Amino acid sequence: MSDADAPIRKVVLAYSGGLDTSIILKWLKVTYGCEVVTFTADLGQGEELEPARRKAEMLGIREIYVEDLREEFVRDYVFPMMRANAVYEGVYLLGTSIARPLIAKRQIEIARETGADAVCHGATGKGNDQVRFELGYYALAPDIKVIAPWREWELGSREALIDFAEKHQIPVPKDKRGEAPFSCDANLLHTSSEGKLLEDPDEEAPEYVYQRTVAPEDAPDKPTYVEIGFERGDAVSIDGEPLSPATLLARLNELGHDNGIGRLDLVENRFVGMKSRGIYETPGGTILLAAHRGMESITLDGGAAHLKDELMPRYAELIYNGLWFSPEREMLQAAIDQSQAHVSGTVRLKLYKGSVSIVGRRSPQSLYSQDLVTFEEGSGYDQKDAEGFIKLNALRLRLVAARRERQS
Template identity: 75%
Template structure:
């Protein structure tokens, strides 16, 4: 192994990263700094501190990044109505550049010469962490234990943990839990029965939402205010970015909103099956589209929507700090200058239904669209418009002899 003096580890306090902590010290004979990010995963983080202390770590970073996460990563992404493969709201993908950014910053602050993460060699997260790290510090060394060690199965990990007195968590059935990633935007689940795409997810797995069947039988009406493409208030109450997403998660979760069962294409080449809960993000997406329908010019919307799949792939594949993503972000942000208004939504048993929308700078003009008599639109103008647009079609038919 190449010499490493100090490494900053992305540390959750869970089984995998606790094993990595021990493995790093034994394998590289180096000092380890732990970094635990609070991105709204809904778990108490002090146990991670205590576990790191118990394992002899002197430099422990635990940081509340919820507001930065939503303000600087989630909201910019949502300005584009971003969906990967037309479905996935990118809850895991959008969190990785923030975590990696802080890993690099902490390495600089502590004099560490390397960072480390717990992503496997089969997944996307290794790419996301490392592309970010190299974009921000091209000289940083990255240690990815899953690409180096021989602990290549859940069974071997548990045996290693037991041999080194590392506690192994259990779910309520006494088994190792699903592989999970949680933050304010979503919770994802992988592994166990979910590896078979024919098998449906068990209901007792979900944590953030009730099933649509168990949701209230009465709909709930909410209003969301937007300013320049970002949500700023729920039912008239202005909230910080993180608190607003928390509120929408609470509301959406009780109505069974935001569940997704998806087989997706990983950047590394394989397909994978994941199950996601994104209640607040699903509501935000519908509300944003409703306000945009009034305020965003037709061709501006078409251009942004044409670019959205590429923008989504850049985020999914880990290129948040790439110049092309930043260029697209500038275009997206320009499109949002007039996206200010209010959406009224009905939430009912897993459904988000748009009931109303309004905006001060609305492009929807009743004087032009009314079916009643008006004096602003000459319907005879449509004849020339149609003939000019039909000209190439007519010429083509004439050339074919039709």
């Protein structure tokens, strides 16, 4: 019997403690007769995680991992992505996408720690997350076995899931017996909502879908000003107060929430081929992205800045598609990080009714020269030099125009 055909002895399950992953937990035991290790990650989703531990204990799990990964998430995943100014399809700040590689990495580490030969996720067979998780698994452990219940089992309806839960004595909360109006995923960077009542892209999402932000029209009538300090491309302080990565993002989330910042209604192109409509809220991330670009505007050389903007869509697509651990993402990251050596200083922003505006920026590494741009005399810039510059750049245009005249 080959290793591929060998029975699965132990599996590490990405476990939320909710009904679906509790059903998966029991299904793994019933279907594979294997031992299950649960892993629950705190990425800042705003939920108490101890109930997940107690639920796993109640279901007979002996090896239970419940871990606070918020600082690692922001420091090693969100911040590197922000250095790239990464947005997918022009607007999406990749809040779900960037969380998956960290979960996958930790699952593989736990599999090695516990001697597990398989990992399991609860992503559906129609979405991007199955791809992201599994590409992460295989990049870090090429021989790992992967179990994807939603692609294997025959529990294709809510009724079938409830029946399975009741048959195996898994408690079903009253609010879980009916179909949820939409599905939700959250972490410290964002909240995403999709499916069910949000599937029609022509129907405006009801206000109760939004969980991280007040409606912009209900935000204060007076603007809020905030200063964000940067060192080598990473935010390190708010209004002069040094903060850890996760604490800083949480503080920006509060400011974004109060000012109605970071809402997005998007129809995106999934990696698996279909279009999907999602409602995203990224309050702190929206502020952070604007601030970072403001910092780069005075510290990053124009050629480097333009090259970064050319590379960014490819970088963002790699993250969206689950290729965080790919050689090309790491190569791009090295170039991006090199560009951030002098991206240090302070940006002042104005937050008002859903908008973020840069109103000031300063840096000891600034390339901005007021002497050069001034209209006053003595700037050190000879305007006569522009004549030769223009004629050289016009040479090819004049040659094309001359040919057109000869042929007319």
